[in-house]
Amino acid sequence: MSLHPERNRAGRWQRGSLLLSLAVHDLIHDRKVALCIVFSLVAVIAPLLLLFGLKSGIVGQLRAELLNDPRNLEVRMIGNGEYSQSWLDQLAARPEVGFSIALTxxxxxxxxxxxxxxxxxxxxxxLPTAEGDxxxxxxxxxxxxxxxxxxxxxxxxxxxxxxxxxxxxxxxxxxxxxxxxxxxxxxxxxxxxxxxxxxxxxxxxxxLTDMEDFRDGIKVPAFGIDSGRTGVARTHFAKARIYARDIDAVAPLADWLNQQHVETVTRQAEIESVRSITYVLGVIFAVIAWVSLLGCIASLIGAFLANIDRKRKDMAVLRLLGFRGNAVASYIVLQALLLTTIAFLCGFLLYLCGSSLFNHLLGQHLPGNTFVCHLEPVHVLLAFASAMLVAVLVAGIGAVRAVQIQPAESLRDI
Structure with missing residues (x-):
């Protein structure tokens, strides 16, 4: 156990600052190679951000409209029947039903x-209505x-x-x-x-039931007419207004009604169409993203390994000056993180320009409030975290190779 923890912390901070300073100055000195790596990253990050912006904007909006439009939840009964109140209560109690009310x-x-x-x-x-409609x-x-x-x-x-x-x-x-x-x-x-x-x-x-009774010749004083016969308590209704609990409950609810010999009409075709579009575009975006990502990783691995081989003598000098293996590995990772951060910022700026262009040129052809290309802040943060993770993993491969460089290699050319 160290007797001077504050001194140890100050020493670690100084070593970290020195490593960061060396990494920054080395990138500035070798800026042509650094810019090549940054541009290769930007070439992947900007298109990926645009792709997922389009997915989030168009497909996300389609799905939101599907989920938020209550008409997609309706299961409409065809024709008239004689449904008892007990049957309607049984219908309302089913887990697939979000709202139901009798209809004349x-x-x-x-x-x-x-x-x-x-x-x-x-x-x-x-139309009849009640709480929960x-x-x-x-x-x-x-x-x-x-x-x-x-x-x-x-x-x-x-x-x-x-x-x-x-x-x-x-x-x-x-x-x-x-x-x-x-x-x-x-x-x-x-x-x-x-x-x-x-x-x-x-x-x-x-x-609504008073309206039907009135038209059936029953006396309904509320309408201001005293003619008509005396009515009896209503025990049956012709149909019901029915809405499923959610999109996934529409098909099971319609199937149950069909089993009860009740013909229905739903928007299941539209629901399945949006789901198919979402799935197909999701697969397309995923394949493009993975191919781009794997190509970027392969390119970065080659660039970092080549850069390390080119700087073997410099790495050996660092080892000769007293830098340990973990310090050299940290040096490689720091450079990768710096390059990735710069590349992500450039790629994000290009994404903003591209998304503005998409929204301006294509948004006017879509209904109001429809995003053509849009990413939430949390999506941007996740993308940045993913880019940094890839950078650390790729740099780790180069760091393993850099750690194997021996200090004696710096003395061979003397």
């Missing part, structure tokens, strides 16, 4: 919306029959905004007489067009 017959999911004599929507689509994520869900949520296209036609009151009309023919029920409702929110593009209104399930 398709002909009974339409109503007229009127804001003024010049602003109205005829036969707007009326992926189409209404981030907006308040109607809690009663006095509130509704409009799609962006319906709000545009109605010239309505949040808080406005609109008229909700439901028509029927009873005993040869045309009747028109009416409700006055308040717009509680508006759904972005990217989530639902058709003119529609989202209401409570109770209001």
């Amino acid at each position: 017959r398709a002909l009974n999911t339409q109503a007229d919306l009127v804001h003024s004599s010049q602003a109205f929507v005829s036969n707007a689509e009326i 992926p189409l209404l994520a981030g907006v308040p869900v109607p809690q009663d029959a006095q509130h509704l949520v409009l799609s962006a296209s319906a709000a545009k036609k109605l010239e309505a905004k949040v808080g406005d009151r609109i008229q909700f009309f439901v028509a029927r023919k009873l005993d040869g007489e045309n009747e028109r029920g009416r409700l006055t409702m308040t717009v509680s929110a508006i759904v972005d067009e990217a989530r639902f593009s058709r003119p529609a209104a989202f209401v409570t399930l109770a209001l």
Whole structure:
């Protein structure tokens, strides 16, 4: 155990500073060879950064749109049936289901919306909703029959905004007489067009069932008409609005419904298409990256070994001056790290120029907010760490050879 730890630390710091100074001055003195090594690294680093920037930008955006678009999670039931509440509860309890709610017959999911004599929507689509509806994520869900949520296209036609009151009309023919029920409702929110593009209104399930009962000739006082027969408690529904828990649950959920003799329609083809594109491009980028990386490693190994052979006498002089084997190895590794750092900075600057060019020339042909070439800071840091790791491994091979140089070799030419 040393009696002077502070003195030992100061000595190690001085030796390290001396090694770094020698490495820097040697690179400056032998700058032509150093620049050749830097350029060979830049020729690999810049294209690789651009490749992974394109992968992260285009493929990442495609996958994000796939995952974030709730329409890709929908499993739509075809036709009408007679589904009991217990069956619907069983459906909702399945692990593949993210959201489900009962739905009436398709002909009974339409109503007229009127804001003024010049602003109205005829036969707007009326959909039931509740908490957890992926189409209404981030907006308040109607809690009663006095509130509704409009799609962006319906709000545009109605010239309505949040808080406005609109008229909700439901028509029927009873005993040869045309009747028109009416409700006055308040717009509680508006759904972005990217989530639902058709003119529609989202209401409570109770209001939708009242609409169907009204059209079936049942007395529904809420619509302001007293005619009609007395209704009975509803026990069955025609279908359901169903959304899978995630992209991977769409196919299993559709398979289960098919086993229940329920025909469905999904966007599984689009999902598989994006997955195929992601896989194919991932393989292409991986192959190009590995080929480039292996070529770079081979080039660096040759360059470092040749450089060490060229400087055997200088290495021997260092050994003669008292530098041990680990000091000479550290000297080689320090030079490799310095060269790699300079090359990575140059390659990153070229990547920034290339990505800006891609985004400017190609981005205008893609939908808004789509990155053509983009890397997150964490990706850049990982790339830098990988480059430094490769540099250390390659330099380690040269260091093993440099350690074998004997001090006596410096005396042969004297």
